[in-house]
Amino acid sequence: MSKEYNSALQARVEQFLKNKGISQAKAAPMMGISQTALSQYRRSMYDNGDIAALESKLEEFFRTQEEQQASTERAMPYRSTQDYIPTSISEDVCKLIRYCQIEKGMVIIHGDAGIGKTKGAEKFVRENPAASVYIQATPSIGTLGNLLKVVARALKVPESRNKLDLMLSIREKLEGTNKVIIIDEAQHLQLRALEEIRAWADPNPITGQPGVGIALIGNTEVYARMVGKQEARFAQLFSRIRMNRYYSTRKVTSEDVKALFPKLAEDGKTKELTFLHGICQSKWGIRGAVNVYNNAVNNEDISHEGLYGMARTMGIGLV
Template sequence: MEELTMTYEQAVAFLKKYMEENGRKQVEVAAELGVSGGLVSSFLAGTYKTPHAIIPKVQELAKIHEKKAVTPKEPDFVETSVSRTVTNAIAYAHLRGTVAVVYGDAGVGKTFAVREYMKRNSLALGITISPTYASVTGVNELIAEQLGVRERGDRKITREIVAKLRNSGRVLVIDEAQHLTVRALNHLRCVSDESGIGIALVGNEEIYSKLRGSGKADFAQLFSRVGMRKQVLTNSLTAEDIRNIFGPYGLDEGALGLLSGIAHTNYGLRGAVNVFVNTAAVYGKIDKAGIVKVMRDMNIGA
């Protein structure tokens, strides 16, 4: 059994501070501790008859919280050759009021680039597509939520969306666009045509295949609206990109080389970042030996 090092007073002080700093309610803290909300309330009030039974749980929560506080975070956004390609394509769609498509490998930083463009441009409107929202109805719901549209029914919603977007100077950025149905893609083309705004579609190879439509005439109108199309692959990442992302953390050439190798595999930049974070968390530092061990544990080939 773990030695009890926290007093009742310290446990109460920790819980109060924990709730205040993290915006937690008593019921949420109770769930984390595995007890009832009423028990936490009486514990904090000093009326719980056996507080010594709860203190070990609070002590464990405090240790977990401390570990999370010092766990290394993902590197901050750094412009790369891939992110420039993505943001330039979005900017093109934005300025020209046309459709731009960025497609390619997973994990190369497309989503980070989308978020960065959104952060820097208040006129950018962004939605992320999942299979649940792949249809015309799903797309309308996501856009309507962003624009504050309260209408019901696809026709009324579409009419209101177009009215709000017309002459707005906005751009609609759609991440994970490969999930869109062809009907939803045609719907978006109509929204772009009627409102005059640009649309940027960001996703994997499948989105480009859908737009191209294997040369079928039905897809001609859709494909003809694409003003720019850019492909980004794991090998699009340069050595300079990797150095700019991980270099500020004092990594040597061996460590940088391993992370670069991961980034150029199917794991992509996302895999390299995961290895970076896990190495720091497990070993407290990041060097070639630690990275190799973490890669082995994660079944990532060196």
């Protein structure tokens, strides 16, 4: 077993930690090694381990980093420099959540996938971190007990195995605040979970304190369940809806597309923009169009032919 250390690689590790401003504990899993191994390697004390194998992992990590950086630099002129690109839908979602916060009660934000609903919610949370509780529901979070645990953790409420105690602690934490609870992918919530959170939007009958805003975001199932065949079961929920808003891919505008793909707009690439607009208004939505464009950028061909070919390769059509 070799006891020789690659001093240049060790220096690169040190430079990486300095440039990223991250701790050794955070860097180690990124590099695919243990914190102990990284610590010993940095001090040239990894003599009981396989130095060659460890350095091979580090070289692979830095090689991948270089390739990712090169890809990012190549794509930079073709992509927006903004983290958030305002579109008519995402901006409307953000405003609707603000309405929910101010007016209390529940709002239902639903519609087609990949059109900016989550982006609008993320913008609201970034701008209002103290007033927002954002949760992305999954099938496992959809039960009452699990939802209470996730909300409690977000509110820094001590978790309890007793659902009643946990619910009371959450209500106490929320009362008198201007918080808004935003639950994305809300179609995963089970009826008991929905019934519980709707109570958070109600005023306290004893203190008179108003409830908080509840914004449910998801596909149309989350709203259809309340007004369809099971309307009687959801009557209490339905009566508390202050507003519901349906968003379709058909509502994506040409101005939205220009904002999403500024390089094409700057270069007057009308044909390319029209093609991507078609994808945006199809079942693939904005997300599909962005994926096609990004892959075409990586393929170094954002012409109409390049976009069309990439869409075909990805199995994305305009239907």
